[in-house]
Amino acid sequence: MNAPIPQHLIPEIHQRETPAALIDALKTRFAERCSTALVVREQHGRDESSFAAPPPAAVIFAESTADVADAVKLASQYKVPVIPFGVGSSLEGHLLAVQGGISIDVSRMNRVLSVNAEDLTVTVQPGVTRKQLNEEIKSTGLFFPIDPGADATLGGMSATRASGTNAVRYGTMRENVLALEVVLASGEVIRTGTRAKKSSAGYDLTRLMVGSEGTLGVITEVTVKLYPLPEAISAAICSFPSIEAAVRTTIEVIQVGVPIARVELIDVNTVRMVNAHSKLGLREEPMLLMEFHGTPSSVKEQAELVQELASGHGGQAFEWASTPEERTRLWTARHNAYFAAIQSRPGCRAISTDTCVPISRLADCLLASVAEVDASGIPYFLVGHVGDGNFHFGYLIDPDKPEERETAEDLNHKLVARALSLEGTCTGEHGIGLGKMDFLLSETGDGAVEVMRTIKRALDPKNIMNPGKIFTL
Amino acid sequence: MNAPIPQHLIPEIHQRETPAALIDALKTRFAERCSTALVVREQHGRDESSFAAPPPAAVIFAESTADVADAVKLASQYKVPVIPFGVGSSLEGHLLAVQGGISIDVSRMNRVLSVNAEDLTVTVQPGVTRKQLNEEIKSTGLFFPIDPGADATLGGMSATRASGTNAVRYGTMRENVLALEVVLASGEVIRTGTRAKKSSAGYDLTRLMVGSEGTLGVITEVTVKLYPLPEAISAAICSFPSIEAAVRTTIEVIQVGVPIARVELIDVNTVRMVNAHSKLGLREEPMLLMEFHGTPSSVKEQAELVQELASGHGGQAFEWASTPEERTRLWTARHNAYFAAIQSRPGCRAISTDTCVPISRLADCLLASVAEVDASGIPYFLVGHVGDGNFHFGYLIDPDKPEERETAEDLNHKLVARALSLEGTCTGEHGIGLGKMDFLLSETGDGAVEVMRTIKRALDPKNIMNPGKIFTL
Numbered sequence: 027m028n029a030p031i032p033q034h035l036i037p038e039i040h041q042r043e044t045p046a047a048l049i050d051a052l053k054t055r056f057a058e059r060c061s062t063a064l065v066v067r068e069q070h071g072r073d074e075s076s077f078a079a080p081p082p083a084a085v086i087f088a089e090s091t092a093d094v095a096d097a098v099k100l101a102s103q104y105k106v107p108v109i110p111f112g113v114g115s116s117l118e119g120h121l122l123a124v125q126g127g128i129s130i131d132v133s134r135m136n137r138v139l140s141v142n143a144e145d146l147t148v149t150v151q152p153g154v155t156r157k158q159l160n161e162e163i164k165s166t167g168l169f170f171p172i173d174p175g176a177d178a179t180l181g182g183m184s185a186t187r188a189s190g191t192n193a194v195r196y197g198t199m200r201e202n203v204l205a206l207e208v209v210l211a212s213g214e215v216i217r218t219g220t221r222a223k224k225s226s227a228g229y230d231l232t233r234l235m236v237g238s239e240g241t242l243g244v245i246t247e248v249t250v251k252l253y254p255l256p257e258a259i260s261a262a263i264c265s266f267p268s269i270e271a272a273v274r275t276t277i278e279v280i281q282v283g284v285p286i287a288r289v290e291l292i293d294v295n296t297v298r299m300v301n302a303h304s305k306l307g308l309r310e311e312p313m314l315l316m317e318f319h320g321t322p323s324s325v326k327e328q329a330e331l332v333q334e335l336a337s338g339h340g341g342q343a344f345e346w347a348s349t350p351e352e353r354t355r356l357w358t359a360r361h362n363a364y365f366a367a368i369q370s371r372p373g374c375r376a377i378s379t380d381t382c383v384p385i386s387r388l389a390d391c392l393l394a395s396v397a398e399v400d401a402s403g404i405p406y407f408l409v410g411h412v413g414d415g416n417f418h419f420g421y422l423i424d425p426d427k428p429e430e431r432e433t434a435e436d437l438n439h440k441l442v443a444r445a446l447s448l449e450g451t452c453t454g455e456h457g458i459g460l461g462k463m464d465f466l467l468s469e470t471g472d473g474a475v476e477v478m479r480t481i482k483r484a485l486d487p488k489n490i491m492n493p494g495k496i497f498t499l
Numbered sequence: 500m501n502a503p504i505p506q507h508l509i510p511e512i513h514q515r516e517t518p519a520a521l522i523d524a525l526k527t528r529f530a531e532r533c534s535t536a537l538v539v540r541e542q543h544g545r546d547e548s549s550f551a552a553p554p555p556a557a558v559i560f561a562e563s564t565a566d567v568a569d570a571v572k573l574a575s576q577y578k579v580p581v582i583p584f585g586v587g588s589s590l591e592g593h594l595l596a597v598q599g600g601i602s603i604d605v606s607r608m609n610r611v612l613s614v615n616a617e618d619l620t621v622t623v624q625p626g627v628t629r630k631q632l633n634e635e636i637k638s639t640g641l642f643f644p645i646d647p648g649a650d651a652t653l654g655g656m657s658a659t660r661a662s663g664t665n666a667v668r669y670g671t672m673r674e675n676v677l678a679l680e681v682v683l684a685s686g687e688v689i690r691t692g693t694r695a696k697k698s699s700a701g702y703d704l705t706r707l708m709v710g711s712e713g714t715l716g717v718i719t720e721v722t723v724k725l726y727p728l729p730e731a732i733s734a735a736i737c738s739f740p741s742i743e744a745a746v747r748t749t750i751e752v753i754q755v756g757v758p759i760a761r762v763e764l765i766d767v768n769t770v771r772m773v774n775a776h777s778k779l780g781l782r783e784e785p786m787l788l789m790e791f792h793g794t795p796s797s798v799k800e801q802a803e804l805v806q807e808l809a810s811g812h813g814g815q816a817f818e819w820a821s822t823p824e825e826r827t828r829l830w831t832a833r834h835n836a837y838f839a840a841i842q843s844r845p846g847c848r849a850i851s852t853d854t855c856v857p858i859s860r861l862a863d864c865l866l867a868s869v870a871e872v873d874a875s876g877i878p879y880f881l882v883g884h885v886g887d888g889n890f891h892f893g894y895l896i897d898p899d900k901p902e903e904r905e906t907a908e909d910l911n912h913k914l915v916a917r918a919l920s921l922e923g924t925c926t927g928e929h930g931i932g933l934g935k936m937d938f939l940l941s942e943t944g945d946g947a948v949e950v951m952r953t954i955k956r957a958l959d960p961k962n963i964m965n966p967g968k969i970f971t972l
């Protein structure tokens with residue numbers, strides 16, 4: 027059972043009414059692609075967060091930009107909120123109809139529109155998922171590297187400025203979206219950029235939309251960069267005597283400029299959980315999982331250098347893999363961490379943190395926070411995209427014990443406060459959504475949030491685009 | 500002598516009056532750091548563009564964020580424009596007081612505030628120039644790669660979303676600015692981000708400000724990424740039988756994923772000019788200048804691969820350089836191209852173009868445009884950051900012959916139209932400024948420009964921040 031939304035996070039909890047006339051108009055326009063069935067609405071009224079709200083009044087299954095534009099125009103006419111929906115993998119309550127309204131499901135807009143292999147770009151509809159994209163472009167010898175874990179849609183990944191394990195080398199959606207097509211609050215459709223690799227042509231509307239969490243428009247096309255599949259890929263795992271040793275190794279790897287493609291931390295807790303879950307027999311110590319991309323000789327060179335740096339910090343039990351099968355086996359621990367953790371405490375719910383700090387502060391931030399969680403008695407897992415200074419605690423709480431949720435929230439507050447004091451951010455890749463509005467204020471200050479609000483009010487005067495997310499108006 | 504501003508580009512040419520009371524207030528606040536001397540005003544009323552306008556009414560020499568904030572507050576009180584000024588290297592009329600107002604010179608705000616070598620970041624005041632920055636951080640083993648040619652300030656480079664020769668590997672200011680401090684139109688000071696490498700915390704105000712050309716605020720601090728100085732650097736020049744052969748080679752280099760650090764095209768015209776200017780004795784054919792960064796073995800590997808690709812397109816006369824002195828000699832042709840071109844036609848003025856297209860369209864765009872310029876009879880030089888699809892014609896016009904300027908403008912119009920039809924942009928790195936407003940409309944459409952205007956109106960209701968640039972209100 028989901029917990030109720032903390033009242034202080036949703037000052038505009040009042041659900042605006044959805045007039046029957048709007049539903050009628052939507053049914054006329056979309057016929058059976060406008061659903062008011064409770065089961066459909068409920069499925070679109072939640073995400074992977076622990077928040078809950080009443081479901082949207084209707085769900086529109088859009089199949090084209092024109093569909094989205096028409097739905098938004100009708101909603102605008104009745105001043106009713108619209109909430110874009112991809113596959114529902116958001117972690118921060120982005121998809122919840124906290125002010126009522128209609129959900130616009132773009133998952134049927136799932137065509138790859140144009141692959142421009144020569145330019146290393148592809149344009150897709152927003153419902154294309156990252157796995158689908160990589161499957162469809164396989165024959166080009168190119169790939170799309172951003173991997174947030176979930177098989178999210180490109181539209182959703184753009185809207186939350188997602189990243190994941192490959193970001194240390196390939197960047198986030200911020201660096202990889204070249205242009206968007208967006209339906210604005212008026213229903214008007216704009217393009218935010220071209221396929222040129224760089225541009226100084228006016229305000230960077232692409233990056234204004236990337237990370238705007240549906241509050242400024244509905245993304246209906248996404249042009250992203252692609253990369254040549256590396257000639258060689260090598261993966262490695264390495265155990266360390268302490269988190270600090272693993273983190274110090276990571277810091278040195280980044281500082282000397284090794285173009286490492288992935289470097290993920292798994293703490294000893296989590297190693298134990300995946301050992302139990304997947305029978306891996308890993309050394310029960312903190313571990314780094316790494317991946318190197320390049321030519322065979324550069325991969326070898328990177329790997330040797332990293333091994334040397336790791337050894338300097340007591341890293342041992344190095345294990346290497348070059349074939350896809352071996353790599354998959356090595357990465358099992360990382361891929362299964364979440365499920366292993368959930369199963370380690372039957373019936374539990376994971377509350378995920380998302381702080382990101384400058385890499386020189388990573389050890390300080392992590393070690394103090396680990397000590398705090400250990401002292402609290404709450405079971406947890408800890409994984410991190412440590413090359414970027416980003417890591418996630420998953421507090422494994424019993425949903426029937428409100429005091430555990432309180433403890434978890436208190437731990438997260440302390441963690442965020444620590445990250446901010448170390449010049450970091452409350453969210454590296456999940457977004458603000460419903461739960462981090464206060465953190466955003468602490469992080470950027472009232473002035474910067476007021477700039478965001480001013481932009482929102484100007485571009486969405488009726489406040490219909492996913493209202494109640496990121497900030498309150 | 501500068502040509503007058505084409506009337507259609509400056510619909511708001513009316514210079515607003517600067518009340519004597521504002522000048523008095525500025526003199527009271529800034530004493531001798533508020534100058535109304537004509538020579539000072541004139542120096543701040545122009546840039547490297549061919550536009551001209553009456554100078555600003557006063558120049559404030561700011562020494563702190565508080566100075567900037569106070570100047571903006573006073574200007575706001577009297578609804579008078581403010582125009583930020585660094586070293587005056589803008590190419591698009593950004594610094595011209597087309598609506599009157601005061602110039603805020605930030606060149607004395609030139610301190611490197613904090614070097615965070617462990618995090619590969621540095622925070623500087625906006626008047627720090629890129630050469631100064633690299634000089635000051637030399638001992639850290641890190642460098643700031645963005646090199647737009649001119650020794651521009653970091654504030655100015657942020658405001659125009661600058662890039663240059665290294666962008667093919669290291670990105671542009673878009674990718675390299677982590678956070679800004681900005682004085683808004685109200686005089687309020689905000690920070691747009693943290694030093695965390697990535698973030699999903701609300702709207703990306705950093706990238707909204709990067710490239711906003713002073714129209715949304717005055718940048719008073721800049722945090723940028725740094726990179727480890729490569730262990731090895733190797734440079735090469737190579738001659739080709741045609742521009743097409745050089746461009747095809749470049750396209751293949753990018754497509755196979757060689758992490759080349761620089762790849763610059765110089766056309767045969769320009770080679771002749773630099774031969775005459777610098778007595779270089781280069782083969783009079785189109786030429787690529789390249790640079791490779793990495794470990795010694797990866798540099799060797801990159802270079803060998805590129806040489807092989809070049810040979811496939813008839814590339815020859817390869818010349819290599821590894822020491823700094825040899826590299827400087829090889830790059831002489833590129834560095835002196837502008838001066839060599841100017842001197843090739845005494846008394847001429849260069850009008851620079853800045854289109855950028857997806858790399859697969861580069862040959863089409865370049866070849867058709869070269870044919871057009873050749874047919875026009877206007878002398879020109881042609882250099883290009885071809886790895887990014889960005890290139891610059893410099894039309895060398897006699898400023899006393901209006902028909903030559905007309906021909907040059909006509910050529911540029913055709914070039915931009917071609918670039919847009921090939922999914923490119925009218926400006927890769929110089930910005931819109933005064934001369935490209937119509938191009939911006941063609942490129943992004945009325946709807947997107949209206950979004951920009953809406954943001955501008957909301958954040959700067961009195962229209963005092965560098966008004967009359969990017970778009971008309």
